[in-house]
Amino acid sequence: MVEMLVKRALQSVLVVMVMSVVAFVGINLVGNPVYLLVAPDASFEEIARATHALGLDLPLYQQYLHFFNNALHGDLGNSFVFNRPAIGLIFERMPATMELAVTALLLSALIGIPLGLWSGLRPGSRLHKFAMGFSILGVTMPVFWLGLILILVFSVNLGWLPSGGRGPTSSLFGIEVSFLSWEGLKYILLPASTLALHNIALVMRMTEAGTREVAVQEYVKFARAKGVGPLRLMLRHIAPNVMIPIVTLMGLEFGHLIAFSLITETIFAWPGMGKLIIDSVLQLDRPVVVAYLMVVLLLFVLINFVVDVLYLVLDPRLRTRQA
Structure with missing residues (x-):
């Protein structure tokens, strides 16, 4: 087990x-940010001084070695636009994005797994048909369209929920979060639902398929013959075996929720990393874009490592094989 975790850790370092x-x-081959930072009528000498001040006159490999050396000390460069550490700008916006992603992931688990389990145990029933139809709808529906429809229905027509922005925040372990108050939950509900629909469909579909496969195994039939009740049969014999691929799916989808929530954050004016990265790309603010990509990459690597550990916890066969 230890050998496997060490191997995964070394692979993660290589990937990073x-x-x-x-x-x-890739980022430094696109455009020249100097022309966006200097005055339109700047002279050649002024452009050269700005290029030198930003270190853009060095060969690309030297720029990377300088970046890599600073990154080892936690410095991912200063923003060209804000003249502040890029990593600080990312961390300022990260709590909002993480809050949105975690809420969407919880909705995916709380809705997708139970519906998938029950529909998998009752193939051909109305619940099963509803779950399968819902999963197809969730996978095919565009995120931007769903967000606009939710705003139109629940904000414009019914007036139940706000159409955008982030609600009042409270400090939790030094991090500003909005889910501790009902007002904050009202702001997060629509964007989190928009972000979660696709994942609910995926989790439900995979849970249903896994449940149908496990339900015909001999040990499940034996448990039924012994008189094990439906709820205990599901929780004790079926769900643990179904959860192994679900853990992998939800781990990967959590990374996707963090990295690809740009559209949802833009639609609902959610002040997360998505708005910052879009503005930085338009302004060619290279340090912020690179810092964002590195932070997201590290999150993906960390999530995958945690998924590997959970695999060992959930599947005793892997622990025996590694031993």
Whole structure:
């Protein structure tokens, strides 16, 4: 088990190093931010001084080595636009994005897993048909369209929920969060539901397929023959075996929720990392874009590592094999 975790950790370090090269080189080959930062009538000498001040006159490999050396000390560069540490700008917006992503992930688990389990145990029933129809709808429906429809129905027509922004925040362990008050929950409900619908459909579909596969196994039939009740049969014999692929799916989807919530944050004016990264791309603020990519990459690597650990916890066969 320890050998497997060490191997995964070394692979994760290699992935981070390779992707740092790809992210840095890819971003620095696009455009020249100097022309957006200087005055339109700037002279050639002024442009040259600005280029030198930003370190953009160095060869690309030297720029990367300078970036990599600073990154090892936690410095991902200063924003060209705000003249502040890029990592600080990312961390200021991260709590809002993480709050939205965690809420969407919880909705996916709380709705998708129970519906998938019950529909998988009752193939052909009305619940099963509803779950399958809902999953198809959730996978195919565009996020931007769903967000606009939810705003139109629940904000414009019914007036139940706010159409955008983030509600009042409270400090929790030094982090500003909005879910501790009912007013804050009202602001997060629509964007989290928009972000969660696709994942609810995926979780439900995979849970249903896994349940149908496990329900015909011999040990489940034996448990039924012994008179085990439906609820205990589901929680004790079926759900633990179904959850192994679900953990992988939800781990990967959590990373996607963090990285690809740009559209949802834009539609609902949610002040997370999405709005910051869009503005930074338009302004060619390279340090902020690279810092965002590195932070998201580290989150993906960390989530995958946690998923590997959970695999060992949930599946004793892997622990025996590694032993």
